[in-house]
Amino acid sequence: MTKTRHILTSVVMVPLAGLMAVPFYYIVVNTFKTQEETANAPLALPEHWVFDNYTNVFQNTGIFQSFLNTVYVTAVSIFLMLAIGSLASFGRITGRSRVSKAIGGILVAAFVIPGQATLIPLYRMLVGVHLVDSLNGLIVIYACGSIFCYYLILGYMRTIPAELLEAARIDGAGPFRIYRTIVLPLIRPILVTVGVFQTMWVWNDFITPNVFISSEDQQTLVLQVYSAVGQFTTDWPSFMTLTVIVLIPMVIFFIFMQRHIVSGLVNGSVKG
Template identity: 90%
Template structure:
């Protein structure tokens, strides 16, 4: 029975995997073609492999500068989201009161509101504090993703036996010491899981930097890809080369971290 199930699963998943791989094949194979060949034979292998597209992209765009901008925004945002989300979850666990319950309800309401509906108010707020067209402004906006982190970490943190924190409190440990030396190491799996999800979101996000960034020297990688699309003509091989350059770090990152995603979510599903 188990062998039959494995065969059926493979028979279903292999065609689906091949179907999902078609867009990646389409993008990658066209980075080694000329503009004419890409237009005439988009799915065929190149008749003559052209490697100049990658050289042209690195020489003709600020791709490296945009890469540094993206790394800074992603790293700073993830750090703030994990710090704020874990501290808020710890406060919710250890300080249960009517105030924390009300705040939790407000966060639920904020979580269900689509981000696109708040773009105009957010823009006006950032104008008031001079953070529009600023990488730090992007970091502040992405830090709002702490709400997502808070809920995942809260569910995981509830699986930690209360006796552990109570014993530390009896021994004289303060709240921050309990959080830093006891809770933080125990919730590391969910921190990694949330960090992976949020890293992929921030790295690939287009709407936020497109609305709040206007300077060329502050563009992220995704904006570099968008700027490669011309109004009347587009160099499709160069466009797809930029797309591949943006995708490669995230593909490598996801492959390396995927086992932590599963372990983090599964570890928090059972108490004890």
């Protein structure tokens, strides 16, 4: 029965994996073609392998500065999201007041509002504090993703035995010490899982930088990809090359972190 199940799984998954690989093949293979060859035979292998596209991208675009901008925004945003989300979750499970419940209800309402609906109010607010066209402004906006982190971490944190926290209080530990020495080590799997999801979101996000960033020296990698799209023509080889460069760090990151994603979700589902 197990062997039959494995065969059926392979029969279903192998074609699906091949189907998912077609767009990636399409992007990669066209980075080694000229504009004319890309237009004439987009799915065929290159007749003559051209490596100039990568050279031109690194020489003629601000890819290095955009990479540093993206790393800075992503790293600081993820740190803030995890810190705020975990602290808010800790306060929610330890605080039983009406105020904490009311704040939880407000977060529920904020969570269901599409981010696109708040772009104009956010823009006006950032203009008022001079954070438009600023990487720090992007970080402030991405920090709002703490709401998503809060809900995932809250569900995981509720599996921590209340007796454990109470014993720490009896021993004289304060709230921050309990959070730092007991809660943080126990919720590490879900922190890693949430961190991976939010990293991929921030790294690949296009709408937010496109709205709030206008200077070339403040652009993220995704905006560099969009720079290859002209008003009347598109440099498809450069567009594909930039896309591959943006994707490579995330593919490597996901390959190394997928084990932690699975373990975090599984542990959270079986505890308690």
